[in-house]
Amino acid sequence: MADIFEEEIGMEKMIGLVKSAAGQGNMDLRVLPVPEPAARQVQIEVVATGICGSDLHIYHSDINLAMNLPVVTGHEFSGVVTKVGEGVSKVNIGDRVSGITSFETCGECINCKTGKTNICQHKKLIGYWYDGAFANYIVIPEGNVQKLPDNVSFYEGAVLEPLCCAIEAVIELTRVKPEDIVLVTGPGLIGQLTAQLAQLCGGRVILAGTKNDKARLAKAVEQGIHYTIDLDATDLEEVVMTMTHGQGADIVFECSGAGAAARTGLKLLRKGGQYTQVGLFGKPIEIDFEQIAYKEAKVTGSLGQNWQNWNLAIKLLAHKRIHLQALVSDILPLDRWQEGFQKFKDGSGMKILLEPVSYVEPQR
Structure with a gap:
């Protein structure tokens, strides 16, 4: 990580884990611009983000989902809203949130029209097509934002997607x-x-x-x-x-x-x-x-999730019908992502979360 922090980066920059090209590996930490929310989009500062089995498939390039490389990986997350784009009315700065992974769906196919957006033929996901949550910040559509109840921790919120x-x-x-x-x-x-x-x-x-x-x-x-x-x-x-x-x-x-x-x-x-x-x-x-x-x-x-799953998941978690916190085995900084991936592969951890690496303004 030392070489990353030697670069001149300011508050407008962040650290993200990028899949840069197809093939085995080709993932590394990079200094990136902080994404800005467009109209009806929300910027979220990521607090915790989970390693999923599909992230290992991305690493090995054997995932059968549309990807647009290079891309910041990661799709299970929780965080705090830090900026909102024009036209956002249902989300406020400071809200504690997680989010639906389908950044974009067609809205026209039979699956979209019947609520099965998770199998929209044209869906584009965060962490695959759009930059994901293995980073300090992520931007998602307002309609994808899922607010966390007060009694749900950020660590639990990062496990809501699975x-x-x-x-x-x-x-x-x-x-x-x-x-x-x-x-x-x-x-x-x-x-x-x-x-x-x-x-x-x-x-x-x-x-x-x-x-x-x-x-x-x-x-x-x-x-x-x-x-x-x-x-x-x-x-x-x-x-x-x-x-x-x-x-x-x-x-x-x-x-x-x-x-x-x-x-x-x-x-x-x-x-x-x-x-x-x-x-x-x-x-x-x-x-x-x-x-x-x-x-x-x-x-x-069964593949992924959609809005109705989130609605029930948040209710179950808020009423303590499902136990998530106990399933979190490891919380590592983002710059130890390789260790986290290996623990997942070895089966030596249960749910492994990554916390974004803090970046430091260089001394002038």
Whole structure:
């Protein structure tokens, strides 16, 4: 970082983590102009921002979402409104906020018109197409701003976006019913939130991970998840079939993005059950797709979030129905982003947050 701060930067400059070109890596910290809000846009000083699995996919250039390089990465954040553009009427300077990631959608496709902006064919996201939140400041449209309740911390606010993603998967797309046997594969943050929501809906949840997920599974126990399974120590199929009298799980949420987990999940799904793919593989996988026909399985994918997910997420968090703060394992300065990415990749952290690097006016 020393070489960055040796540059002559003033208050109009900031530090941002930039994906500069396609290919492995090509990410580094850069001195950038502070973005100014245009009409109906809001400038936010970022307080905390989360590392997402998709950020690692961006690093490795195996993400299947539109990107406009170079771009400041990061899309999970919280902060304080510092400037507003012309025509902004519903957001004030000083508001504590987070924000929806879709900076731009077409507004004309069937998905936009039915509220499914997360799968607009022409959507452009912060951290992908527009500069994102791994920086001191971000600019987003006024309509994307989500105000944080007074009893919600900035750290919780930075985890709201993944909670919204879990809500899309569990509540909007899958509809868990009381006493459903729900198998969740992958005890990372999304898996943890998916498990919490499934229990909140009345499901009996089995959260499965490997021996490398020992700390994550222990965290799930702390959060009251019904059953946690170490796949290296326990026969998951035996557990599921015993609990379901040989029928299989009513619902499977695959949250790990591992091909083996997808194959296992589909195998352990009961006939007529629901399978929802949440994790991203980053590459094609091999799977016995014919099982879907034989089981008459209802299979769907889940990607991102939209306004209605945010509305519910903020209510759940404000009323303490979902626990986010306990899932934050690490808070690192932005200039230790590589350490944070490695901890995420190794599974040695749960939710890893970055705090923007403070910049210092050079001595004259």
